[in-house]
Amino acid sequence: MVAGLLALSGCATNSLFVPYPNQAQQWKASLATAPVAPTATEKLEKAAAGGDGVLYLQELGRVSQLTGQREQSREAFAAAIQKYDEEDASARIQVSSLASSTTSLVTNDNARSYVAPDYERIFTHAYQALNYWDANDPTGTAVELRGAALEQRVAADKRDKEIAKAEEAAEENNVDLSQFDGYFQGINAVAGEVKASFQNAWTFYLSALFWEAHGEYNDALVDYKKALEIHPELDMLKEDVERVSNAMKGRPEKDGMVAVLYEQGFVQAREEFSLPIPTVHGIFSVAFPTYSLTSKPRPNSLRVLDSASQPLGETVVLADVGALAAKDLKERLPGMLVRQTLRATAKYNLQKKANDDFGPLGAFATQLYNLVSEQADRRSWLTLPAYAQATRFSLPQGEHTLVLSTPGGNATLTVPVVNRGLTVIHVAAVPGQLITRVLPVQEGPL
Numbered sequence: 001m002v003a004g005l006l007a008l009s010g011c012a013t014n015s016l017f018v019p020y021p022n023q024a025q026q027w028k029a030s031l032a033t034a035p036v037a038p039t040a041t042e043k044l045e046k047a048a049a050g051g052d053g054v055l056y057l058q059e060l061g062r063v064s065q066l067t068g069q070r071e072q073s074r075e076a077f078a079a080a081i082q083k084y085d086e087e088d089a090s091a092r093i094q095v096s097s098l099a100s101s102t103t104s105l106v107t108n109d110n111a112r113s114y115v116a117p118d119y120e121r122i123f124t125h126a127y128q129a130l131n132y133w134d135a136n137d138p139t140g141t142a143v144e145l146r147g148a149a150l151e152q153r154v155a156a157d158k159r160d161k162e163i164a165k166a167e168e169a170a171e172e173n174n175v176d177l178s179q180f181d182g183y184f185q186g187i188n189a190v191a192g193e194v195k196a197s198f199q200n201a202w203t204f205y206l207s208a209l210f211w212e213a214h215g216e217y218n219d220a221l222v223d224y225k226k227a228l229e230i231h232p233e234l235d236m237l238k239e240d241v242e243r244v245s246n247a248m249k250g251r252p253e254k255d256g257m258v259a260v261l262y263e264q265g266f267v268q269a270r271e272e273f274s275l276p277i278p279t280v281h282g283i284f285s286v287a288f289p290t291y292s293l294t295s296k297p298r299p300n301s302l303r304v305l306d307s308a309s310q311p312l313g314e315t316v317v318l319a320d321v322g323a324l325a326a327k328d329l330k331e332r333l334p335g336m337l338v339r340q341t342l343r344a345t346a347k348y349n350l351q352k353k354a355n356d357d358f359g360p361l362g363a364f365a366t367q368l369y370n371l372v373s374e375q376a377d378r379r380s381w382l383t384l385p386a387y388a389q390a391t392r393f394s395l396p397q398g399e400h401t402l403v404l405s406t407p408g409g410n411a412t413l414t415v416p417v418v419n420r421g422l423t424v425i426h427v428a429a430v431p432g433q434l435i436t437r438v439l440p441v442q443e444g445p446l
Helices: 003-011 020-030 038-047 053-066 070-089 102-106 119-134 138-172 179-182 184-191 201-213 217-230 235-249 321-373
Strands: 257-265 272-281 281-290 303-306 311-314 314-319 388-394 400-405 409-417 421-428 435-439
Touching: 020 038, 020 053, 038 053, 053 070, 053 119, 070 119, 119 138, 119 201, 119 321, 138 201, 138 314, 138 321, 138 409, 138 421, 179 272, 179 321, 184 321, 201 217, 201 235, 201 257, 201 388, 201 421, 217 235, 235 388, 257 400, 257 409, 272 321, 281 321, 311 388, 314 321, 321 388, 409 421, 409 435
Parallel strands: 257 421
Antiparallel strands: 257 388, 272 281, 303 311, 303 400, 314 388, 400 409, 421 435
16 A cells, blocks of 8 residues: 555655646746757656646747747647547546546645646637637638637536536535635636636637627627627627727728737646545645735736827737636536545545555554645646737838837837728737737738
């Protein structure tokens, strides 16, 4: 028994004993310098072969994209999407499979293979669309935008069923979920007003811009309205709906449109706290993931000025990614609480058996192992932005010099504008650097 535990601990890699945010700090820090340190991408490529491969592929795709390595980014995201398809085909995404292995029952949730939540899958398709857009491949862009929309539809259909299955499992295992309500106020505070973790207005907006630029006004109107349903308070979205409605009536705008997609910072990481779990053997304290409102960054907008320092636009938040992540964690709580209760009981039984079979030495070894292995599952895609924002404005055809102003720094760009076309500026503010790129102008029928 003791030898088995030691062997198990020796085989554990990645997030099983090392908190994932500690690992992610390396590639997040590498983005503050250009070019990105080769060791960061090499480690991501190596880690992608493991059980958490889909998470590292997402990180690799994002890091590569931000550092201008479009082909590497496209390959990483394509591999991540293939893993999504494999997961779906093998029906691994089932809350009813609460204990996926003996390993997870005697260690922690990090022993379970990482399954990308819906909001991460949606961002992957959106970023892959931007890779195709950057390559001036409208067909590839359209495929990925439709993929992002499909992810949101599928998520809406399955989420309630997953939660219901978890609650059913809790009842079967005599776990009273209501007794834990008071311990997750931090998650509720960070999630805020988000209704569902898969509702991403920024992705809808990206899609709507693309369809509008290519004269697909009906599709554009649908996506603008979906974004407006999520953020009914935003005047910009109301104006977008009105503009496309006029275009459908034969009154399109003549000038060109410039849109700025602004991604601010990095999404906050999960934190860990000690949660008391009542079992038939007494109260056990277990490590559990949470989010803290004090760790959540505040949104800062990007302002766009012309060469004469006249304001043209200011970005608004379309996706609070930290809130989406917190909402996703809240939606997963029922299943996680059942697993933690089963795990606490399993660890008690393991320690008791070790004591019976090997005496005080066996009890001490298992007690030490239980202490070391008690790590909350803090895995999530950590190079996603804290906030995904956007703004747009019209300019006459020609070359225009624009100033992008953020609290962390400014950038000056010369951008092409085409009548009835769309110019997108993709901006990411990471610590120590403002990363910008102007995507190829989109115009005319697909």
